[in-house]
Amino acid sequence: MNPGFSERSTSKPLLGLGLRPPHLQEVIDKKPDVDWFEVHSENYFYGSHLRKYLLTVRQDYPIALHGVSMGILSSDGLNEEHTRELERLVTDLEPLFVSEHLSWNRFEGVYYHDLLPMPFCSEILNLASSRINDLQDRLKRQILIENITRYVDFSESTMTEAEFLSGLVKSTGCGLILDLENLHINDTNLGHSASELICNLPLNCVQEFHVAGHEASTAGRLADTHDACVSAEVWELLSQASRRFGPKPVLLERDSRLPPLEDLAREARQSAEHLHMQPSGRP
Amino acid sequence: MSYSSDVSRGFLQATLNAESAKLLFGATSDGINQYRTNLYHHLIASLESTYPTLRALLAQELWAELAREYTQCDARSHWDLNLYGQDLSSFLGSVLDPESSDIFYDAARLDGAVQKALFIKTDPPVQAQDLIKISPDLLGSLILTPQDTSFLLRSKHPIVSIWKAVQQALPFALTGQGETALVSQGAGGGLLIKILSDCDAAFTEHLINGANLDEALTAAFAINPDFDFEKAFASQFQSNLWRAYQIEGSE
Numbered sequence: 001m002n003p004g005f006s007e008r009s010t011s012k013p014l015l016g017l018g019l020r021p022p023h024l025q026e027v028i029d030k031k032p033d034v035d036w037f038e039v040h041s042e043n044y045f046y047g048s049h050l051r052k053y054l055l056t057v058r059q060d061y062p063i064a065l066h067g068v069s070m071g072i073l074s075s076d077g078l079n080e081e082h083t084r085e086l087e088r089l090v091t092d093l094e095p096l097f098v099s100e101h102l103s104w105n106r107f108e109g110v111y112y113h114d115l116l117p118m119p120f121c122s123e124i125l126n127l128a129s130s131r132i133n134d135l136q137d138r139l140k141r142q143i144l145i146e147n148i149t150r151y152v153d154f155s156e157s158t159m160t161e162a163e164f165l166s167g168l169v170k171s172t173g174c175g176l177i178l179d180l181e182n183l184h185i186n187d188t189n190l191g192h193s194a195s196e197l198i199c200n201l202p203l204n205c206v207q208e209f210h211v212a213g214h215e216a217s218t219a220g221r222l223a224d225t226h227d228a229c230v231s232a233e234v235w236e237l238l239s240q241a242s243r244r245f246g247p248k249p250v251l252l253e254r255d256s257r258l259p260p261l262e263d264l265a266r267e268a269r270q271s272a273e274h275l276h277m278q279p280s281g282r283p
Numbered sequence: 284m285s286y287s288s289d290v291s292r293g294f295l296q297a298t299l300n301a302e303s304a305k306l307l308f309g310a311t312s313d314g315i316n317q318y319r320t321n322l323y324h325h326l327i328a329s330l331e332s333t334y335p336t337l338r339a340l341l342a343q344e345l346w347a348e349l350a351r352e353y354t355q356c357d358a359r360s361h362w363d364l365n366l367y368g369q370d371l372s373s374f375l376g377s378v379l380d381p382e383s384s385d386i387f388y389d390a391a392r393l394d395g396a397v398q399k400a401l402f403i404k405t406d407p408p409v410q411a412q413d414l415i416k417i418s419p420d421l422l423g424s425l426i427l428t429p430q431d432t433s434f435l436l437r438s439k440h441p442i443v444s445i446w447k448a449v450q451q452a453l454p455f456a457l458t459g460q461g462e463t464a465l466v467s468q469g470a471g472g473g474l475l476i477k478i479l480s481d482c483d484a485a486f487t488e489h490l491i492n493g494a495n496l497d498e499a500l501t502a503a504f505a506i507n508p509d510f511d512f513e514k515a516f517a518s519q520f521q522s523n524l525w526r527a528y529q530i531e532g533s534e
Contacts, residue, residue, distance in 0.1 A: 042362075042363055042364075042365070043365065045363070046402060046403050046404035047402065047403055047404035047405050047432075047468055047472050048365075048401070048402050048472065049400075049401045049402070049468075049472045049473050049474060051472055052471055052472055052473075069362045069363065069364070070362075071362070073287060074287075074291070075285055075287040075288040075290075075291050079362060082362055104287070104291060105362070106362070107288070107291040107292065107295060109360060110358060110359050110360065111359045111360065111361065111362050112295075112322055112359070113322060113325040113326060113329075113359070113364055113367075114318060114321045114322050114325060116291075116294065116318065117294075118287065118290055119290060123286040123287070124286070124287065124290075127285075127286075127287055150314075151311070151314030151315070151317040151318060152304075152307075152308040152311045152312065152314040152315055152318075153308060153309065153310075153311040154290075154307065154308065155306075155307065155308065155309050156290070156307075189314065190311055190314070221314075221317075223317060223320075256328075
Protein backbone atom coordinates (compact mmCIF):
# COMPACT_ATOMS: atom_id res chain seq x y z
CA MET A 1 0.00 0.00 0.00
CA ASN A 2 1.14 3.52 -0.76
CA PRO A 3 2.50 4.99 2.52
CA GLY A 4 0.99 8.37 1.54
CA PHE A 5 -2.56 7.05 1.98
CA SER A 6 -4.22 7.81 5.31
CA GLU A 7 -6.06 5.27 7.46
CA ARG A 8 -9.40 6.63 6.30
CA SER A 9 -8.38 6.20 2.67
CA THR A 10 -7.95 2.47 3.16
CA SER A 11 -10.90 1.78 5.46
CA LYS A 12 -13.89 -0.33 4.47
CA PRO A 13 -16.29 2.15 2.94
CA LEU A 14 -20.05 2.14 2.51
CA LEU A 15 -21.52 5.53 1.53
CA GLY A 16 -19.95 6.87 -1.66
CA LEU A 17 -20.34 9.77 -4.05
CA GLY A 18 -19.54 10.17 -7.75
CA LEU A 19 -16.86 12.87 -7.78
CA ARG A 20 -17.00 15.19 -10.78
CA PRO A 21 -14.28 17.69 -11.82
CA PRO A 22 -16.11 20.85 -10.62
CA HIS A 23 -16.02 19.50 -7.06
CA LEU A 24 -12.40 18.28 -6.88
CA GLN A 25 -10.92 21.35 -5.20
CA GLU A 26 -13.82 21.62 -2.76
CA VAL A 27 -13.40 18.00 -1.71
CA ILE A 28 -9.72 18.63 -1.02
CA ASP A 29 -10.54 21.77 0.98
CA LYS A 30 -13.59 20.60 2.92
CA LYS A 31 -13.25 16.82 3.14
CA PRO A 32 -16.98 16.09 3.08
CA ASP A 33 -18.51 13.38 5.21
CA VAL A 34 -18.72 10.45 2.79
CA ASP A 35 -16.77 7.20 2.94
CA TRP A 36 -15.43 7.05 -0.60
CA PHE A 37 -15.56 8.52 -4.10
CA GLU A 38 -15.93 7.10 -7.57
CA VAL A 39 -14.57 8.92 -10.66
CA HIS A 40 -14.80 8.40 -14.41
CA SER A 41 -11.41 6.89 -15.23
CA GLU A 42 -11.05 8.60 -18.61
CA ASN A 43 -10.99 12.10 -17.13
CA TYR A 44 -7.66 11.25 -15.48
CA PHE A 45 -5.82 9.66 -18.40
CA TYR A 46 -2.81 10.99 -20.31
CA GLY A 47 -1.63 14.34 -19.03
CA SER A 48 -4.98 15.34 -17.58
CA HIS A 49 -4.66 18.42 -15.38
CA LEU A 50 -7.20 16.77 -13.05
CA ARG A 51 -4.92 13.92 -12.09
CA LYS A 52 -2.97 15.81 -9.46
CA TYR A 53 -6.23 16.76 -7.71
CA LEU A 54 -7.35 13.15 -7.72
CA LEU A 55 -4.08 11.96 -6.25
CA THR A 56 -4.54 14.49 -3.45
CA VAL A 57 -8.11 13.29 -2.79
CA ARG A 58 -6.80 9.72 -2.77
CA GLN A 59 -4.63 10.49 0.26
CA ASP A 60 -7.81 10.87 2.31
CA TYR A 61 -10.45 8.68 0.65
CA PRO A 62 -10.75 5.35 -1.13
CA ILE A 63 -11.33 5.97 -4.84
CA ALA A 64 -13.08 3.67 -7.31
CA LEU A 65 -12.42 3.94 -11.05
CA HIS A 66 -15.49 3.71 -13.25
CA GLY A 67 -14.91 3.52 -17.01
CA VAL A 68 -17.38 5.02 -19.47
CA SER A 69 -15.60 4.77 -22.83
CA MET A 70 -13.95 1.36 -23.03
CA GLY A 71 -16.84 -0.30 -24.84
CA ILE A 72 -15.83 -3.83 -23.86
CA LEU A 73 -18.39 -5.36 -26.25
CA SER A 74 -17.24 -3.38 -29.30
CA SER A 75 -16.60 -5.64 -32.27
CA ASP A 76 -13.42 -3.66 -33.00
CA GLY A 77 -11.82 -5.03 -29.80
CA LEU A 78 -10.32 -3.32 -26.76
CA ASN A 79 -8.36 -0.17 -27.48
CA GLU A 80 -4.75 -0.83 -26.45
CA GLU A 81 -4.00 2.80 -25.62
CA HIS A 82 -7.09 3.03 -23.42
CA THR A 83 -6.21 -0.17 -21.59
CA ARG A 84 -2.63 1.01 -21.02
CA GLU A 85 -3.81 4.32 -19.57
CA LEU A 86 -6.22 2.52 -17.25
CA GLU A 87 -3.41 0.21 -16.13
CA ARG A 88 -1.27 3.25 -15.27
CA LEU A 89 -4.06 4.90 -13.31
CA VAL A 90 -4.77 1.69 -11.40
CA THR A 91 -1.10 1.48 -10.42
CA ASP A 92 -1.04 5.09 -9.21
CA LEU A 93 -4.32 5.06 -7.31
CA GLU A 94 -4.67 1.54 -5.89
CA PRO A 95 -8.43 1.92 -6.36
CA LEU A 96 -11.16 0.38 -4.28
CA PHE A 97 -12.89 -0.95 -7.42
CA VAL A 98 -12.28 -0.85 -11.15
CA SER A 99 -15.44 -1.09 -13.19
CA GLU A 100 -16.74 -0.97 -16.74
CA HIS A 101 -20.15 -1.07 -18.40
CA LEU A 102 -21.58 -4.02 -20.30
CA SER A 103 -21.79 -2.06 -23.54
CA TRP A 104 -20.17 -1.19 -26.87
CA ASN A 105 -19.26 2.19 -28.37
CA ARG A 106 -17.14 1.60 -31.48
CA PHE A 107 -17.74 0.14 -34.91
CA GLU A 108 -15.30 0.16 -37.83
CA GLY A 109 -13.13 2.80 -36.18
CA VAL A 110 -15.94 5.27 -35.43
CA TYR A 111 -16.86 6.05 -31.81
CA TYR A 112 -20.47 6.38 -30.71
CA HIS A 113 -20.23 8.14 -27.38
CA ASP A 114 -22.88 6.24 -25.49
CA LEU A 115 -23.37 2.95 -23.64
CA LEU A 116 -24.86 0.84 -26.43
CA PRO A 117 -26.48 -2.55 -25.83
CA MET A 118 -25.93 -6.04 -27.27
CA PRO A 119 -28.36 -8.98 -27.20
CA PHE A 120 -28.26 -11.42 -24.29
CA CYS A 121 -27.11 -14.60 -26.05
CA SER A 122 -24.27 -17.11 -25.91
CA GLU A 123 -22.23 -15.42 -28.69
CA ILE A 124 -22.13 -12.14 -26.77
CA LEU A 125 -21.58 -13.92 -23.46
CA ASN A 126 -18.47 -15.56 -24.97
CA LEU A 127 -17.26 -12.23 -26.31
CA ALA A 128 -17.85 -10.44 -22.99
CA SER A 129 -16.13 -13.22 -21.04
CA SER A 130 -13.10 -13.15 -23.27
CA ARG A 131 -12.75 -9.35 -23.05
CA ILE A 132 -13.24 -9.28 -19.28
CA ASN A 133 -10.71 -12.07 -18.77
CA ASP A 134 -8.21 -10.15 -20.91
CA LEU A 135 -8.79 -6.99 -18.95
CA GLN A 136 -8.52 -8.71 -15.57
CA ASP A 137 -5.28 -10.36 -16.70
CA ARG A 138 -3.89 -6.99 -17.76
CA LEU A 139 -4.91 -5.21 -14.57
CA LYS A 140 -4.09 -8.21 -12.36
CA ARG A 141 -7.29 -7.73 -10.40
CA GLN A 142 -10.99 -8.36 -10.45
CA ILE A 143 -13.12 -5.83 -12.31
CA LEU A 144 -16.78 -5.04 -11.76
CA ILE A 145 -19.29 -4.93 -14.59
CA GLU A 146 -22.33 -2.67 -14.50
CA ASN A 147 -25.74 -3.49 -15.95
CA ILE A 148 -26.74 -0.69 -18.36
CA THR A 149 -29.93 1.17 -19.16
CA ARG A 150 -31.54 -0.41 -22.22
CA TYR A 151 -34.09 1.42 -24.32
CA VAL A 152 -34.71 -1.46 -26.76
CA ASP A 153 -34.99 -5.25 -26.56
CA PHE A 154 -33.21 -7.33 -29.18
CA SER A 155 -35.38 -9.99 -30.76
CA GLU A 156 -32.15 -12.06 -30.91
CA SER A 157 -31.80 -12.31 -27.12
CA THR A 158 -32.04 -15.90 -25.91
CA MET A 159 -31.52 -15.38 -22.17
CA THR A 160 -32.57 -12.95 -19.47
CA GLU A 161 -30.25 -10.24 -18.18
CA ALA A 162 -29.90 -12.12 -14.87
CA GLU A 163 -28.91 -15.32 -16.71
CA PHE A 164 -26.42 -13.37 -18.79
CA LEU A 165 -24.83 -11.60 -15.80
CA SER A 166 -24.70 -14.84 -13.80
CA GLY A 167 -22.95 -16.54 -16.71
CA LEU A 168 -20.46 -13.71 -16.91
CA VAL A 169 -19.61 -13.91 -13.22
CA LYS A 170 -19.20 -17.66 -13.49
CA SER A 171 -16.94 -17.60 -16.54
CA THR A 172 -14.70 -14.69 -15.50
CA GLY A 173 -14.83 -14.27 -11.73
CA CYS A 174 -15.74 -10.61 -12.24
CA GLY A 175 -18.01 -8.84 -9.78
CA LEU A 176 -21.08 -6.76 -10.52
CA ILE A 177 -22.15 -3.21 -9.91
CA LEU A 178 -25.89 -3.44 -9.60
CA ASP A 179 -27.16 -0.12 -10.93
CA LEU A 180 -30.59 0.18 -9.37
CA GLU A 181 -31.49 3.27 -11.37
CA ASN A 182 -30.86 1.36 -14.60
CA LEU A 183 -32.99 -1.53 -13.34
CA HIS A 184 -35.80 0.88 -12.52
CA ILE A 185 -35.63 2.50 -15.96
CA ASN A 186 -35.62 -0.86 -17.74
CA ASP A 187 -38.54 -1.96 -15.59
CA THR A 188 -40.55 1.18 -16.44
CA ASN A 189 -39.65 1.44 -20.14
CA LEU A 190 -39.41 -2.22 -21.15
CA GLY A 191 -41.31 -4.05 -18.42
CA HIS A 192 -38.29 -6.03 -17.19
CA SER A 193 -38.97 -6.64 -13.51
CA ALA A 194 -36.20 -5.15 -11.39
CA SER A 195 -37.22 -7.23 -8.37
CA GLU A 196 -37.06 -10.42 -10.41
CA LEU A 197 -33.55 -9.63 -11.58
CA ILE A 198 -32.45 -8.95 -8.01
CA CYS A 199 -33.92 -12.34 -6.99
CA ASN A 200 -32.24 -14.21 -9.83
CA LEU A 201 -28.64 -13.06 -9.44
CA PRO A 202 -26.25 -15.23 -7.42
CA LEU A 203 -25.83 -14.01 -3.84
CA ASN A 204 -22.09 -13.38 -3.85
CA CYS A 205 -21.69 -11.53 -7.15
CA VAL A 206 -22.72 -7.97 -6.28
CA GLN A 207 -19.91 -5.78 -4.92
CA GLU A 208 -21.40 -2.31 -5.29
CA PHE A 209 -24.74 -0.57 -5.79
CA HIS A 210 -25.34 2.53 -7.90
CA VAL A 211 -28.21 4.94 -7.37
CA ALA A 212 -29.05 8.05 -9.42
CA GLY A 213 -31.90 10.22 -10.66
CA HIS A 214 -33.62 10.28 -14.05
CA GLU A 215 -35.78 12.39 -16.30
CA ALA A 216 -39.36 11.35 -17.14
CA SER A 217 -41.05 12.23 -20.42
CA THR A 218 -44.73 13.13 -20.62
CA ALA A 219 -45.31 9.69 -22.13
CA GLY A 220 -43.96 8.13 -18.92
CA ARG A 221 -40.70 6.92 -20.43
CA LEU A 222 -37.59 7.43 -18.34
CA ALA A 223 -34.16 8.58 -19.50
CA ASP A 224 -30.98 7.85 -17.56
CA THR A 225 -29.85 11.47 -17.19
CA HIS A 226 -28.20 11.48 -13.74
CA ASP A 227 -29.44 15.03 -13.31
CA ALA A 228 -31.96 14.71 -10.48
CA CYS A 229 -32.35 13.38 -6.96
CA VAL A 230 -32.79 9.64 -6.42
CA SER A 231 -36.45 8.61 -6.71
CA ALA A 232 -38.42 6.76 -4.03
CA GLU A 233 -38.64 3.73 -6.34
CA VAL A 234 -34.85 3.51 -6.61
CA TRP A 235 -34.38 3.85 -2.83
CA GLU A 236 -36.86 1.00 -2.45
CA LEU A 237 -34.85 -1.12 -4.88
CA LEU A 238 -31.76 -0.39 -2.78
CA SER A 239 -33.59 -1.74 0.26
CA GLN A 240 -34.58 -4.87 -1.64
CA ALA A 241 -31.11 -5.40 -3.06
CA SER A 242 -29.34 -4.90 0.27
CA ARG A 243 -31.73 -7.34 1.93
CA ARG A 244 -30.62 -9.92 -0.59
CA PHE A 245 -26.93 -9.12 -1.11
CA GLY A 246 -26.00 -7.39 2.13
CA PRO A 247 -24.84 -3.84 2.82
CA LYS A 248 -22.50 -3.31 -0.14
CA PRO A 249 -20.90 0.08 -0.89
CA VAL A 250 -23.50 2.43 -2.41
CA LEU A 251 -22.55 5.12 -4.90
CA LEU A 252 -24.67 8.17 -5.68
CA GLU A 253 -24.14 9.31 -9.29
CA ARG A 254 -24.87 12.84 -10.43
CA ASP A 255 -23.47 14.05 -13.76
CA SER A 256 -25.34 17.20 -14.70
CA ARG A 257 -27.24 20.02 -13.03
CA LEU A 258 -24.75 19.51 -10.23
CA PRO A 259 -26.01 20.79 -6.88
CA PRO A 260 -23.62 22.05 -4.18
CA LEU A 261 -21.24 19.39 -2.89
CA GLU A 262 -22.76 19.56 0.58
CA ASP A 263 -26.21 18.64 -0.79
CA LEU A 264 -24.79 15.74 -2.76
CA ALA A 265 -22.93 14.42 0.28
CA ARG A 266 -26.16 14.63 2.28
CA GLU A 267 -28.04 12.66 -0.39
CA ALA A 268 -25.25 10.08 -0.52
CA ARG A 269 -25.49 9.61 3.27
CA GLN A 270 -29.24 9.04 2.84
CA SER A 271 -28.31 5.62 1.39
CA ALA A 272 -27.68 4.43 4.95
CA GLU A 273 -31.41 4.61 5.70
CA HIS A 274 -32.08 2.05 2.96
CA LEU A 275 -29.30 -0.40 3.66
CA HIS A 276 -30.05 -3.60 5.56
CA MET A 277 -27.06 -4.59 7.61
CA GLN A 278 -28.15 -8.22 7.93
CA PRO A 279 -28.72 -9.75 4.50
CA SER A 280 -31.45 -12.35 4.37
CA GLY A 281 -30.65 -13.66 0.93
CA ARG A 282 -34.16 -12.61 -0.06
CA PRO A 283 -35.33 -9.28 -1.46
CA MET B 284 -17.62 -10.95 -40.12
CA SER B 285 -18.30 -11.56 -36.42
CA TYR B 286 -21.72 -11.77 -34.80
CA SER B 287 -21.07 -8.59 -32.77
CA SER B 288 -20.16 -6.74 -36.00
CA ASP B 289 -23.47 -7.78 -37.53
CA VAL B 290 -25.34 -6.63 -34.43
CA SER B 291 -23.49 -3.31 -34.36
CA ARG B 292 -24.16 -2.66 -38.04
CA GLY B 293 -27.83 -3.56 -37.61
CA PHE B 294 -28.13 -1.34 -34.54
CA LEU B 295 -26.63 1.65 -36.35
CA GLN B 296 -28.92 1.11 -39.36
CA ALA B 297 -31.85 0.98 -36.99
CA THR B 298 -30.95 4.41 -35.60
CA LEU B 299 -31.51 5.77 -39.12
CA ASN B 300 -34.42 3.68 -40.33
CA ALA B 301 -37.69 2.86 -38.58
CA GLU B 302 -38.25 -0.37 -40.56
CA SER B 303 -34.82 -1.71 -39.61
CA ALA B 304 -35.55 -0.77 -36.00
CA LYS B 305 -38.79 -2.76 -36.02
CA LEU B 306 -37.03 -5.82 -37.42
CA LEU B 307 -34.31 -5.73 -34.80
CA PHE B 308 -36.22 -4.55 -31.74
CA GLY B 309 -39.86 -5.46 -32.36
CA ALA B 310 -42.30 -3.67 -30.06
CA THR B 311 -39.51 -1.74 -28.31
CA SER B 312 -38.20 -0.11 -31.50
CA ASP B 313 -39.30 3.39 -30.41
CA GLY B 314 -36.56 3.28 -27.80
CA ILE B 315 -33.96 3.74 -30.54
CA ASN B 316 -34.82 7.45 -30.53
CA GLN B 317 -33.27 7.74 -27.08
CA TYR B 318 -29.91 6.54 -28.43
CA ARG B 319 -30.04 9.16 -31.19
CA THR B 320 -30.78 11.82 -28.56
CA ASN B 321 -28.01 10.60 -26.26
CA LEU B 322 -25.35 10.54 -28.94
CA TYR B 323 -26.12 14.07 -30.06
CA HIS B 324 -26.42 15.33 -26.48
CA HIS B 325 -23.02 13.94 -25.46
CA LEU B 326 -21.24 15.44 -28.46
CA ILE B 327 -22.85 18.85 -28.05
CA ALA B 328 -22.08 18.88 -24.32
CA SER B 329 -18.46 18.07 -25.12
CA LEU B 330 -18.21 20.93 -27.67
CA GLU B 331 -19.80 23.36 -25.22
CA SER B 332 -17.29 22.43 -22.58
CA THR B 333 -14.28 22.67 -24.93
CA TYR B 334 -15.25 25.93 -26.69
CA PRO B 335 -16.57 28.34 -24.04
CA THR B 336 -15.01 31.43 -25.63
CA LEU B 337 -16.28 30.69 -29.13
CA ARG B 338 -19.70 29.95 -27.70
CA ALA B 339 -19.73 33.22 -25.77
CA LEU B 340 -18.82 35.17 -28.92
CA LEU B 341 -21.31 33.55 -31.27
CA ALA B 342 -25.03 34.19 -31.20
CA GLN B 343 -26.81 31.18 -29.66
CA GLU B 344 -28.44 30.25 -32.98
CA LEU B 345 -25.16 30.35 -34.85
CA TRP B 346 -23.41 28.28 -32.17
CA ALA B 347 -26.21 25.70 -32.28
CA GLU B 348 -26.01 25.50 -36.07
CA LEU B 349 -22.24 25.17 -36.02
CA ALA B 350 -22.31 22.46 -33.36
CA ARG B 351 -25.08 20.54 -35.12
CA GLU B 352 -23.31 20.61 -38.48
CA TYR B 353 -20.00 19.67 -36.93
CA THR B 354 -21.41 16.64 -35.11
CA GLN B 355 -22.90 15.42 -38.37
CA CYS B 356 -19.65 15.69 -40.31
CA ASP B 357 -17.00 14.69 -37.78
CA ALA B 358 -15.63 11.14 -38.02
CA ARG B 359 -15.37 10.62 -34.21
CA SER B 360 -12.18 8.61 -34.38
CA HIS B 361 -11.17 8.98 -30.72
CA TRP B 362 -12.80 7.49 -27.65
CA ASP B 363 -12.07 10.43 -25.37
CA LEU B 364 -14.82 13.05 -25.35
CA ASN B 365 -12.39 15.46 -23.68
CA LEU B 366 -10.55 15.58 -27.01
CA TYR B 367 -13.61 15.66 -29.25
CA GLY B 368 -13.84 18.56 -31.71
CA GLN B 369 -10.13 19.41 -31.92
CA ASP B 370 -10.51 20.48 -35.56
CA LEU B 371 -13.58 22.66 -35.05
CA SER B 372 -11.63 25.80 -35.99
CA SER B 373 -10.93 24.45 -39.47
CA PHE B 374 -14.56 23.43 -39.81
CA LEU B 375 -15.69 26.99 -39.07
CA GLY B 376 -15.19 27.92 -42.72
CA SER B 377 -18.33 25.98 -43.66
CA VAL B 378 -20.53 28.35 -41.66
CA LEU B 379 -18.52 31.58 -41.33
CA ASP B 380 -16.67 33.82 -43.73
CA PRO B 381 -13.00 33.65 -42.67
CA GLU B 382 -12.27 37.22 -43.82
CA SER B 383 -14.86 38.92 -41.65
CA SER B 384 -14.89 36.48 -38.72
CA ASP B 385 -11.28 36.14 -37.64
CA ILE B 386 -12.14 36.71 -33.97
CA PHE B 387 -14.23 33.52 -34.00
CA TYR B 388 -11.37 31.56 -35.55
CA ASP B 389 -8.97 32.92 -32.95
CA ALA B 390 -11.39 32.00 -30.14
CA ALA B 391 -11.84 28.48 -31.52
CA ARG B 392 -8.11 27.95 -31.92
CA LEU B 393 -7.38 29.23 -28.43
CA ASP B 394 -10.14 27.15 -26.83
CA GLY B 395 -8.94 24.05 -28.71
CA ALA B 396 -5.32 24.62 -27.64
CA VAL B 397 -6.37 25.11 -24.02
CA GLN B 398 -8.32 21.84 -24.02
CA LYS B 399 -5.35 20.02 -25.51
CA ALA B 400 -3.04 21.45 -22.85
CA LEU B 401 -5.49 20.38 -20.16
CA PHE B 402 -5.81 16.78 -21.28
CA ILE B 403 -3.08 15.38 -23.51
CA LYS B 404 0.12 13.78 -22.36
CA THR B 405 3.39 15.61 -22.99
CA ASP B 406 6.90 14.21 -23.27
CA PRO B 407 9.48 14.87 -20.56
CA PRO B 408 10.47 18.51 -21.11
CA VAL B 409 13.84 19.83 -22.16
CA GLN B 410 15.30 21.69 -19.18
CA ALA B 411 17.49 24.75 -19.46
CA GLN B 412 20.34 22.85 -17.79
CA ASP B 413 20.18 20.21 -20.55
CA LEU B 414 21.71 22.83 -22.84
CA ILE B 415 24.79 23.38 -20.68
CA LYS B 416 26.55 20.50 -22.40
CA ILE B 417 26.29 22.25 -25.78
CA SER B 418 29.46 24.07 -26.80
CA PRO B 419 28.76 27.86 -26.73
CA ASP B 420 29.86 28.30 -30.34
CA LEU B 421 27.17 25.82 -31.46
CA LEU B 422 24.30 27.38 -29.48
CA GLY B 423 23.25 29.59 -32.40
CA SER B 424 22.46 26.44 -34.37
CA LEU B 425 20.20 25.08 -31.65
CA ILE B 426 16.81 23.88 -32.86
CA LEU B 427 14.05 23.03 -30.37
CA THR B 428 11.07 20.77 -30.93
CA PRO B 429 7.84 21.96 -29.28
CA GLN B 430 5.57 19.79 -27.16
CA ASP B 431 2.25 18.93 -28.85
CA THR B 432 0.63 21.26 -26.33
CA SER B 433 2.80 24.31 -27.14
CA PHE B 434 0.73 26.73 -29.17
CA LEU B 435 1.22 30.33 -30.19
CA LEU B 436 -1.64 32.45 -31.51
CA ARG B 437 -1.24 35.95 -32.92
CA SER B 438 -4.55 37.76 -32.81
CA LYS B 439 -5.69 41.22 -33.88
CA HIS B 440 -8.09 41.04 -30.95
CA PRO B 441 -7.63 40.98 -27.15
CA ILE B 442 -8.21 37.26 -27.30
CA VAL B 443 -6.53 36.22 -24.05
CA SER B 444 -8.37 38.94 -22.13
CA ILE B 445 -11.67 37.73 -23.62
CA TRP B 446 -10.78 34.11 -22.78
CA LYS B 447 -9.99 35.03 -19.18
CA ALA B 448 -13.23 37.00 -18.81
CA VAL B 449 -15.26 34.07 -20.14
CA GLN B 450 -13.54 31.72 -17.69
CA GLN B 451 -14.61 33.94 -14.82
CA ALA B 452 -18.07 34.65 -16.27
CA LEU B 453 -17.24 38.38 -16.46
CA PRO B 454 -18.27 40.84 -19.17
CA PHE B 455 -15.66 41.48 -21.89
CA ALA B 456 -14.87 44.05 -24.56
CA LEU B 457 -14.44 42.88 -28.15
CA THR B 458 -12.26 45.83 -29.06
CA GLY B 459 -8.81 46.57 -27.81
CA GLN B 460 -5.18 45.90 -28.58
CA GLY B 461 -4.37 42.60 -30.28
CA GLU B 462 -2.68 39.94 -28.15
CA THR B 463 -0.33 37.06 -28.86
CA ALA B 464 -1.19 34.06 -26.73
CA LEU B 465 1.23 31.34 -25.72
CA VAL B 466 -0.46 28.18 -24.43
CA SER B 467 1.37 25.25 -22.87
CA GLN B 468 1.00 22.50 -20.32
CA GLY B 469 2.97 23.12 -17.14
CA ALA B 470 5.26 20.46 -15.73
CA GLY B 471 2.64 19.49 -13.13
CA GLY B 472 -0.07 19.07 -15.77
CA GLY B 473 -1.72 22.48 -15.32
CA LEU B 474 -2.57 25.00 -18.02
CA LEU B 475 -0.20 27.91 -18.71
CA ILE B 476 -1.43 30.80 -20.82
CA LYS B 477 0.54 34.03 -21.33
CA ILE B 478 0.40 37.17 -23.40
CA LEU B 479 3.73 37.72 -25.17
CA SER B 480 5.31 41.03 -26.12
CA ASP B 481 5.94 41.56 -29.84
CA CYS B 482 9.62 40.67 -29.67
CA ASP B 483 9.05 37.69 -27.38
CA ALA B 484 6.32 36.54 -29.79
CA ALA B 485 8.70 36.78 -32.74
CA PHE B 486 11.42 34.92 -30.83
CA THR B 487 9.09 32.12 -29.68
CA GLU B 488 7.24 31.83 -32.97
CA HIS B 489 10.47 31.40 -34.91
CA LEU B 490 11.63 28.65 -32.56
CA ILE B 491 8.25 26.86 -32.64
CA ASN B 492 8.35 26.97 -36.44
CA GLY B 493 11.76 25.29 -36.55
CA ALA B 494 14.14 28.24 -36.92
CA ASN B 495 17.47 27.99 -35.12
CA LEU B 496 18.33 30.15 -32.10
CA ASP B 497 20.35 32.68 -34.17
CA GLU B 498 17.46 33.23 -36.55
CA ALA B 499 14.95 33.58 -33.70
CA LEU B 500 17.17 36.11 -31.92
CA THR B 501 17.68 38.12 -35.10
CA ALA B 502 13.90 38.39 -35.51
CA ALA B 503 13.41 39.46 -31.88
CA PHE B 504 16.23 42.04 -31.83
CA ALA B 505 14.93 43.55 -35.06
CA ILE B 506 11.80 44.49 -33.11
CA ASN B 507 13.48 45.50 -29.87
CA PRO B 508 17.27 45.89 -29.60
CA ASP B 509 16.91 45.76 -25.79
CA PHE B 510 15.09 42.41 -25.86
CA ASP B 511 15.90 40.48 -22.66
CA PHE B 512 16.76 37.22 -24.38
CA GLU B 513 17.89 35.32 -21.27
CA LYS B 514 14.68 36.06 -19.39
CA ALA B 515 12.48 35.09 -22.35
CA PHE B 516 14.43 31.90 -23.01
CA ALA B 517 14.34 30.85 -19.33
CA SER B 518 10.60 31.46 -19.27
CA GLN B 519 10.13 29.05 -22.20
CA PHE B 520 11.76 26.23 -20.25
CA GLN B 521 9.69 27.03 -17.17
CA SER B 522 6.61 26.77 -19.40
CA ASN B 523 7.53 23.23 -20.49
CA LEU B 524 7.53 24.39 -24.12
CA TRP B 525 10.06 21.97 -25.62
CA ARG B 526 10.30 18.22 -25.82
CA ALA B 527 13.57 17.78 -27.76
CA TYR B 528 16.54 19.67 -29.13
CA GLN B 529 19.27 19.24 -31.72
CA ILE B 530 22.12 21.16 -33.28
CA GLU B 531 21.35 22.02 -36.87
CA GLY B 532 23.40 19.95 -39.28
CA SER B 533 24.37 17.32 -36.68
CA GLU B 534 22.81 13.84 -36.46
